[in-house]
Amino acid sequence: DSKRRRRNGWQAFSPELASRQQQRLQAETQLRRALDNGEFHLVYQPQVDLRSGRILYAEALVRWHNPQLGEMRPDRFIDLAETTGDIIRIGNWVLQEACAQMRRWREQDLPIHRIAVNVSYRQFTGDNLGESVRRALADAGLPGHALELELTERVLVDDTPDTLEVFDQLRLLGVQLSIDDFGEGYSALNYLRRLPIHALKLSQSFLKGVPGKPSDVAICQAVAGIAQSLGLGMVAEGVESEAQRDFLLRLGVNVGQGFLFAPGLLPGEFAKRVAAQQDAA
Ligand code: C2E
Ligand code: MG
Ligand code: MG
Numbered sequence: 001d002s003k004r005r006r007r008n009g010w011q012a013f014s015p016e017l018a019s020r021q022q023q024r025l026q027a028e029t030q031l032r033r034a035l036d037n038g039e040f041h042l043v044y045q046p047q048v049d050l051r052s053g054r055i056l057y058a059e060a061l062v063r064w065h066n067p068q069l070g071e072m073r074p075d076r077f078i079d080l081a082e083t084t085g086d087i088i089r090i091g092n093w094v095l096q097e098a099c100a101q102m103r104r105w106r107e108q109d110l111p112i113h114r115i116a117v118n119v120s121y122r123q124f125t126g127d128n129l130g131e132s133v134r135r136a137l138a139d140a141g142l143p144g145h146a147l148e149l150e151l152t153e154r155v156l157v158d159d160t161p162d163t164l165e166v167f168d169q170l171r172l173l174g175v176q177l178s179i180d181d182f183g184e185g186y187s188a189l190n191y192l193r194r195l196p197i198h199a200l201k202l203s204q205s206f207l208k209g210v211p212g213k214p215s216d217v218a219i220c221q222a223v224a225g226i227a228q229s230l231g232l233g234m235v236a237e238g239v240e241s242e243a244q245r246d247f248l249l250r251l252g253v254n255v256g257q258g259f260l261f262a263p264g265l266l267p268g269e270f271a272k273r274v275a276a277q278q279d280a281a
């Protein structure tokens, strides 16, 4: 409508927007140098056996600490990095670092069976992801099954001959593939029949309304049903309460992650917790 358009037209000249653009430009400049300046690190969120709370796997989550901009969560810079193309280099660094960390844990004899790494749309389509993954595994001396890639639904829906080739390479490497934030974006499910997917990660936005909101409960049940009937694994994320955990266990979902158990942890803290549960066993 014309009223809104006029308001937007006016906004284009507003000082707030100008300063927002300036902020974005500043972030862009800082982002370009961040990798060389060593400003990224990874934290690791435990994926646990929901019944016992025992840590089974880890998900690597990137953090950016910039002296000017402060500590930033990926929600604030991954989109930007996708636009600028920096995501390719950052994503490769994340892969290398996560695999190297997994290697160190294995050398310490910690029973962490797999590490999950988030992969963005542009990484999957714009670069030789298969080769980057092969190299990261080889450099760390890891078998493919020690690595899981979390893909977004967008990758699966927009598949092209190029992405199909990436899927083939990843299948040959033996890495696990899961779909992050499942159910959020695109409801096309036919790709589940075609692509070598191992697990669905239920979007935490649906778990938020559990157990109080009937429509969220229904969606969780439906996703669990899809996973079970297709023989896929299912991981719940954003588990914050015991009521949510119990609901998931009743649905037959056995693996989850969330603040009820732990947030993303520095590697030493993660190792300490895994070692403690070994001592207790
Ligand atoms: P995600 O992969 O779905 O990760 C889950 C996010 O939820 C993480 O936020 C995590 O810290 C947060 N979280 C975990 N447990 C709970 C909980 O119980 N309650 C709530 N409210 N939140 C919880 P984070 O670390 O800020 O990451 C946000 C998103 O950024 C990730 O969502 C992922 O899509 C993306 N991301 C993170 N690291 C990377 C990366 O290395 N590469 C790419 N391409 N994307 C990344
Ligand atoms: Mg994820
Ligand atoms: Mg997620």
Ligand code: MG
Residues within 6 Å of the ligand: 181
């Ligand atoms: Mg997410």
